Structures are given as C-alpha cells and as structure tokens.
Amino acid sequence: MSELFNRTMTTIAPAPVKIIPAEKVEPNRIKTEEMILNVGPQHPSTHGVLRLEAVLDGELVIDVIPHLGYLHRCFEKHCEAMTYPQVIPYVDRMDYLAAMNSEHGYALAVERLMGIEVPEKVEYIRVLFAELQRIASHLVAVGTFGLDVGAFTPFLYCFRDREDILEMFEKTCGARLLYNYIWVGGLSHDLHPDVLKMCRDFVKKNRATHAEVNNLLTFNKIFVERTINIGILKPDVAINCGASGPMLRGSGVKWDLRRDDPYSIYDRFEFDIPVGTGKMGTVGDCFDRHWVRMLEWEQSLNIIEQILEQYPQDDKTDVQKAVPKRIKPAAGEIYSRTENPRGELGFYISSKDGINPARVKVRSPAFVNLSILPIISRGYMMADLIIILGSIDIVLGEVDR
C-alpha cells in the first residue's frame, strides 16, 4: 500500500500552487458558473406578460433573451376577413394604453390609401384627442417606471390625472379605453360640449401635477442615482436598431414624425422636440429616456393649449361628412406611419381592390424597441435590468399583437 502511494507520488508531479495575496485578488476575474434566471411571464416588473431569460454571472447580466407571444392574437390574420372599418376595434386592442393614437394611425393610413380629405374640425378633434392620449400614456409610463425603481406615490398622482382624460373620452364616445372613435374619414361622435371646458381645467391642473411628479420623482436623489448611467443606448446604435419615439430621442437624436414627416395638422402648432442631453449622467441612459417623456408631456400640454385657442367652435360641420359609404381602395400598397407615444407606429396595408385588406402588417414601436433590450442591458446588474426594461416602456398588447 505504501509502495503504491509512493509510486503515485513520484509519477504525478504536484501542480505548482500560486498563492495570490488577499489584497491582489480581483473579484471580477474569479470564474463562476453561469446561472439562468427566468423573469416573468407573470410579474409586475415585466409590464404585462413577457418572459425574460436572463443569463447571469453572479449578479451581472451576461445576456437577456426575451420570449414573447403570450398575448399573441394574430390580429393580422383576422384583418384578412374584415372590412377596412371593422379593423379599427382590433387596432384599439393592440396598444391598449394609447388606443386613440393607434386608431389615428390606421385611419390615416386608409385615408392616404384612398386619398380622402377630412374636414378641418375633425382634424382638430383628432389631434386634441391624440395629444390627450399621449399624456395619458406617458402618465402610465412615468408612474410605472417609478414603481420599478421603488417609488409608489407618483404612480397614484399619475393615475389620478389620467382619470380626467379618460372621463373626457368617455363623455365624447362612451368608452374609456378602447374607443372605436376615429373612423376612416371622420369620427363616430362630435366633441361633447363640456369637453373644451374640462380640457382647459385639466391643462391647468396637469401642469401642477407635472411639477409635482418632477419634484417627487425626477429630481429625487435616490431615483437619479438609480437610473443614471445604466442602459446606455448610443445614437448610431439606436438608429441602426430601429429605435423610435422617446427611446430614440433619449439618445439625443432629434427625430419626431410630428415635425419631420408632418401629418394631420401638426404643422400648425409650435412645439419643441425634447432630446436626451445626459442631464444627470450619460446621453441615452435610463434617466434621459424618462426625462424626455416628462418634457414631451409638457409639450403635449402646449399643443393642447394651442388647439383650444384655434378650435373652430362655430363650425357645425358633420364629423361624418367625409366618411365614405363604401370603403374599397384601388389596388396598391402603402406604408404609413404616425408618432405613437412609444414611437413610430407604421401600417403596411396591401389592397387588392376588395372590401377587405389583402394584408395588414403593423410595425409596432414597442416590438422594435424591445428588440434592443439585450444590447443595452448586457454588463449591468440584474436589478438594473428591471429598470432598463421599464425605461423602454413596452405595451405587450402591441409587442405580441
């Protein structure tokens, strides 16, 4: 036995052991095993039903693989059996936080396909409601982003004000979230006579809320420390990856379809395009995206004030005057886009001279923005991943369609 022991000792040379003094140990270089952590699908921080497969090294995120489709209804297939106006309720259910903007985008696409001009009054109501809806959507985005970071109170303030907007919509068309209000060529109802006054009161009240949310959340030291210098998206990467909306502008690219490819009557109003400037940290970090949303909210209020000034109150035009009796576009195809609260909402509609569309494909901004998540979250902490996801502001109804 001892002979065997001795023989092994002599044949196998012991490996030289290098002792590293404690002060020279580099923790980042210690090899650890990768771990896969599942986030979602049922989790508040995923803003709906999204599953993230996070590959972790300790607490560092090496890679993220989003798994989508939990809310997939294949509405594009349904569209093939629907007439053009019947598609509008489906479009509502896509981005349920900004249904008005989706309807506007779709109605505009079909109008451009058919060459329909809508009355001026209808344009004013559309833009008014689109901007109100943009504020409502940003209120949810800002509120839930606060929740992700750990601030609960701003969320309640945001939802209180959103309620006022929904009330205006309810008065006008009877629905709070999914309206079927903007039709091809017109609107389902005229503006309720109370809405203009409600709107004036709302703008005053909402400006105060804006300042309040800024004080409570945006300039809160904990919030700033938590959101700066993470999830940095560089401008050239943002463009190449197809980012749009606050995600693109947060990276410092001054690009807004309301100004750069004006539709409806947006060229009549004066408003700024806020961009990320690295106010607290780096250009294109999570704070910048939040800050751009806050500034856009203010700009939308400015637009609403201008609409209230210019609105043709004595105009008694029927809002359904330009609604065609029969919607049957000539053969052709169109790619039409509008600025949704989340970015560029595009509709590719192919018509083969029938009463129902041959193909409707939606380029949803949240879908494309979400595809950037793996690129901007590599190398950050797991806790930062939740904040980065929150700063993208996804709506899963639109991602999965």
Added chain:
Amino acid sequence: MTNQEIYDKLKAAYGGAIGSFHEQAGSAYMTRTSSYADIVEYSQIAQICQYLRDEPTLEFDNLNCLSCDDNGDKTLSVVYHMESLSLKHYFALKVTVPIDNPVVPTVTRVWASANWHEREGWDMIGIKFNEHPDLRRILLDDDWVGHPLRKDYKEPEFYRGMKVGY
C-alpha cells in the same frame, strides 16, 4: 432625392438585378413613401441594402419596416421600407420568391432592426432568411405547425391536447 432618381441610381449600380419600378398612384404621400422597386436577383439583396445604406448620396440608415406577404399565387414576398433620417427620403424594395423554396438572404448585418422582423416573417409566413443569426419562431410556440398568415393555412384541431377552434 425623388424615388425615381433613387431607382435610376440603383439601376445604374446593379443593372439586371433590379426589376421594374412600381410607382404607387394614390395620394402624394403614398407615391413618396410606398413606391417600390422589384429585386429580380434576390440573392443579392444584402449587397443592395448595404449599398443603399453606405452610399453617401443615399444613406438609408433606418429600416422602417420589413413586411412579408403571401400573394396568393404560389409566391411570397418581402417588402423593405427604408428611409434616411439625414437626407429625408424614402424607398422600398420588394422581393418575390416561390412558395416551395422561400429562401431570402438576411439583411440583419446591414440593419440590426431586421432581426426580429425577419423572425416574425419566418414565424408567420414561413420565409427562410438565410444566414440569419437566430432564426427561431418569435410570436408562436416552437412546436407550432405551419405558418398562419399563409393563405392556405388551416389551423390544427388540437394543440397540446387543447382544442384550437371555438
């Protein structure tokens, strides 16, 4: 640059690979954003897109949308809508492939945004994007059979023991 000028430039550079130009006749917006050129030699689509992106007078830095479609006549098509943020012009390309061998080279290396659009195209229409880095289904489950947006698609009666129809 107008769409016609862009088409002429592209035709001069790639000649026979570029097919005819389809001007959309509806509104002015439609003509501007949705007029497209057919690509005959679709094996060259990646090079053509690279050229459109890198040529300084064209500079198509943004791929807005990549849509796949079943034309209903045994062909599938892919439409690329692109724009230039700096020069503010638009163009679209269209590739038509036979349904029994729908293979199109990927443009992911030109525009990273094509990645998920192409995965969606594979999932819904069943176009194989050659050399795509990660061509998996995206909206449907991995074990789903068939591509729902094809015109001849019939949904399965059962999926994992659950009745599909209602």
